[in-house]
Structure formats: structure tokens, C-alpha cells
Amino acid sequence: MVTLTFIQHSGEQHVVKTPTGLTVMEVARDNNIPGIDADCGGACACSTCHVYVDPSWIGKLPPKEEMEADLLDFAHEPNPETSRLTCQIEVTDVLDGLIVRIPVQQG
Template sequence: MAKITYIEHNGTVHEIDVKPGMTVMEGARDNGVPGIDADCGGACACSTCHVYVAPEWVDRLPTRDPMEEDMLDFAWQPDPVRSRLTCQIKVTPELDGLVVNLPERQI
């Protein structure tokens, strides 16, 4: 298991143990973390699972592929360095301790 910390925009913290092989999005969805909608079910066809990774994790994650880069253009207030789609981050034991911040919800 890898412990992933999801921090809501209001500061609420969710520490979740996520099985390797799942995505960071699936870990949030399966554990009721609000703010990660995953409308496309993880197909990288929307940006509703957008988060900001903690700065110390930016260089430790696999790089964004072109499809993820394109979808981030539709995310709410994307950051050119820290924004990621959680459906595109596969959990591995090396991700134990990953911290992601959820953006403010815009309705």
C-alpha cells in the first residue's frame, strides 16, 4: 500500500492507503474524497480529477504525456508545473507519502 494524502481546498486532509496498480483518482473515488469527480472514469477525457502535486513530488512522478497535457488546458486554474490528472498517476510503492492539493471548486 501507498499512503496518499489528499488536501481539500478548505484544508481538510484525507490520508488514504491505496493499492499499487490503482490510480490516485481511483484511491480518492473509492474512499469518498470529495472534489475528484472523475466524470470520464479515468479515460483522460476530462479534467475533473485535476490536482496540484506538492512541490517535492513534481520531479518524482512520471512526466505528463501529451494527452494529459491537452486535458489540463481544460482544468480550473492549471499550474504549468504542479497540475496533474490523478487518473494518469499509477500508484506504486515509491509513491508512498504523495501529497496532492485539490483546487477550489467552481460551480
């Protein structure tokens, strides 16, 4: 099991234990994490699963592909260094302890 921490804009934290193989978006959806809308269901066709990845974790994530980078342009206040779409981050053992912050609103 891997532990993920979702931090709301208000500062409220949601710590979730999950098996590997899911995406961070699926984990958020399955655990009713507020603020991860995931309108497209994980098809990388919207930006409603946008989060800010804690800077200490950026180097452990796979790089953004072009489609994700393009969609982040539609996210609410994207940060070029820390913004990611959770549908594009697969939960692996390497991400045990991952911390993401949810923006005040989705795009």
C-alpha cells in the same frame, strides 16, 4: 500499502492507505474524496480529476503525456508545474507519502 494525502481547498486532509496498481483517481473515488469528480471514469477525456501535486513530489512522477497536458488546459486554474490529472498517476511504492491538493472547483 502506500499512503496518499489529499488536501481539500479548505485545508481538510484525507489520508488514505492503498495498495499499488490503482490510479490516484481510483483511490480518491473508492475513498469518497470530495472534489475529485472523475466524470470520464479515468479515460483521460476530461479534467475533473485535476489536482496540484506537492512540489516535492513532482520529480517522482512520470512526465505528462501530450493528451494529459492538452486536457489540463480545461482545468480550473491549472499550474504548469504542479497540475496533474489523477487518472494518469499510477500508485507505486515510489509514491508512498504523495501529497496532492484539490482545487476549489473542477473544470
